[in-house]
Amino acid sequence: MIDLTITEALAKLKSGAISSTELTKAYLDRIEKYGKELNCYITITPERALSDAEASDARYAAGNPLPLDGLPIGMKDLFATKGIRTTAASRMLENFVPQYESTVSQKFIDAGTVLLGKTNLDEFAMGTFSKTSYFGAPVNPWQMERRLTAGGSSGGATSAIASGLAIGGTGTDTGGSIRFPSAITGLVGMKPTYGLCSRWGCIAFASSLDTPGPIARTVDDAALLLSAMAGHDEKDSTSAKGGFHAHTPLDPILGNGKKLRIGVIKEFANVEISADMKKLLENRIADLKSIGAEIVEVSIPNILDALAAYYIIAPAEASSNLARYDGMRYGLRVEGDDLIDTYKKTRAAGFGEEVQRRMIVGTAVLSSESYEVYFMQAARVRRMISDSFNKAFEQCDLILCPASAGTAMPLDSDLTPLEYYALDLFTVAMNLAGIPACSVPAGLAGNGLPLGLQVVGKRFDDMRVLQLAKHIEQFAGVDNRPTKIMGK
Numbered sequence: 001m002i003d004l005t006i007t008e009a010l011a012k013l014k015s016g017a018i019s020s021t022e023l024t025k026a027y028l029d030r031i032e033k034y035g036k037e038l039n040c041y042i043t044i045t046p047e048r049a050l051s052d053a054e055a056s057d058a059r060y061a062a063g064n065p066l067p068l069d070g071l072p073i074g075m076k077d078l079f080a081t082k083g084i085r086t087t088a089a090s091r092m093l094e095n096f097v098p099q100y101e102s103t104v105s106q107k108f109i110d111a112g113t114v115l116l117g118k119t120n121l122d123e124f125a126m127g128t129f130s131k132t133s134y135f136g137a138p139v140n141p142w143q144m145e146r147r148l149t150a151g152g153s154s155g156g157a158t159s160a161i162a163s164g165l166a167i168g169g170t171g172t173d174t175g176g177s178i179r180f181p182s183a184i185t186g187l188v189g190m191k192p193t194y195g196l197c198s199r200w201g202c203i204a205f206a207s208s209l210d211t212p213g214p215i216a217r218t219v220d221d222a223a224l225l226l227s228a229m230a231g232h233d234e235k236d237s238t239s240a241k242g243g244f245h246a247h248t249p250l251d252p253i254l255g256n257g258k259k260l261r262i263g264v265i266k267e268f269a270n271v272e273i274s275a276d277m278k279k280l281l282e283n284r285i286a287d288l289k290s291i292g293a294e295i296v297e298v299s300i301p302n303i304l305d306a307l308a309a310y311y312i313i314a315p316a317e318a319s320s321n322l323a324r325y326d327g328m329r330y331g332l333r334v335e336g337d338d339l340i341d342t343y344k345k346t347r348a349a350g351f352g353e354e355v356q357r358r359m360i361v362g363t364a365v366l367s368s369e370s371y372e373v374y375f376m377q378a379a380r381v382r383r384m385i386s387d388s389f390n391k392a393f394e395q396c397d398l399i400l401c402p403a404s405a406g407t408a409m410p411l412d413s414d415l416t417p418l419e420y421y422a423l424d425l426f427t428v429a430m431n432l433a434g435i436p437a438c439s440v441p442a443g444l445a446g447n448g449l450p451l452g453l454q455v456v457g458k459r460f461d462d463m464r465v466l467q468l469a470k471h472i473e474q475f476a477g478v479d480n481r482p483t484k485i486m487g488k
């Protein structure tokens with residue numbers, strides 16, 4: 001039952017071949033078996049899951065199921081869930097139980113899903129391997145004995161979904177945190193257009209970049225999840241009007257005489273990528289050409305400066321967003337000699353090293369001496385990148401590029417902070433521009449591990465992004481069934 005995709009499971013639930021309770025129990029059993037080893041959940045909610053499932057079965061029995069009724073999902077532990085501990089993988093919020101529900105998790109409730117638990121992540125979503133989690137890193141189920149990273153920051157979600165410990169789930173992508181972990185676990189990860197999914201109740205990292213989105217095993221599944229997550233929200237001032245509604249299976253965008261111009265980014269040509277990635281990119285481009293795609297070279301002149309701009313803007317926003325954790329209202333409090341000492345002790349104990357580093361950098365670049373030379377300069381680069389994408393989309397319909405340079409690395413890789421930051425090279429520009437980008441399995445590398453390609457579109461072209469991703473998925477034919485990946 002674990003190997004069913006969302007689309008398959010929904011069909012079986014509808015026909016009555018399986019019940020949500022059966023499906024949910026199968027997932028809970030598997031969480032019981034492998035959850036500790038994979039460390040993909042921070043909090044498991046079996047009682048809630050079973051009562052959600054029971055309610056879902058009743059709706060099916062009454063003949064009025066909701067769009068995603070009965071699907072057992074994992075919620076990234078950055079989304080506030082009413083009455084359920086929400087930690088952001090930080091000691092600061094280790095015992096925080098929200099009194100409200102985030103918009104995205106509420107939308108999943110409204111769509112009838114079953115909550116299995118809250119998935120692990122990098123502390124406050126800052127990281128690339130999920131190693132900055134206060135609760136330890138999740139493990140990639142591919143070649144599990146090698147203890148590879150499942151990526152970050154949504155690494156708990158990708159570990160859980162790839163291993164069959166959730167049928168799908170949520171991530172957030174500020175600089176690549178949906179796409180990178182999805183790419184190295186053989187999953188589909190969609191970062192929608194900024195504003196398409198509400199940020200309300202999602203613990204803030206960098207508000208102008210934070211983008212909730214779905215992670216699933218197929219493109220159709222991701223499209224279904226996104227349909228439930230998206231939509232205007234008055235509680236989020238940056239929420240876009242309109243929404244996203246997919247009918248699955250998604251319609252082909254190529255073949256049968258349909259033409260499409262696919263851009264490849266000139267400046268990425270000189271970036272070092274693995275030989276496997278290079279080959280898969282070439283192969284998939286050849287496949288797409290064979291069904292009517294025209295390949296055009298486009299230029300995003302400042303794209304290689306995106307990393308520098310991102311690592312100024314994101315920490316700047318984080319330093320402001322995380323100022324609220326002062327031990328006064330909620331979260332950890334370490335009593336000091338006086339007010340200032342309490343702040344210091346609380347924040348020193350509550351935040352991990354990477355989060356502290358970001359706040360120091362962020363505070364520095366916002367200081368009056370640095371504001372103009374760092375922050376404003378980064379903001380200008382951001383604008384130029386966004387303008388260049390707009391220009392590029394006059395020459396092409398969608399863009400194709402790698403989602404990462406290579407396959408999953410061992411969790412014990414000893415990288416410097418800057419080396420971790422450099423892994424975001426292929427993903428951060430799309431956040432700066434606020435445009436949709438989907439990571440889709442492109443094939444397997446020689447070492448047997450999955451690699452992902454990224455389809456990028458203009459703002460609100462989320463549907464076409466997914467449609468092209470689906471063609472790539474079909475050509476790549478990666479078998480990502482959990483029992484196949486784990487051999488059990």
Ligand code: GLN
Nearest residue numbers: 125126127174175176177
């Ligand atoms: N790796 C990036 C960072 O550490 C992206 C994180 C994210 O998208 N949440 O900032």
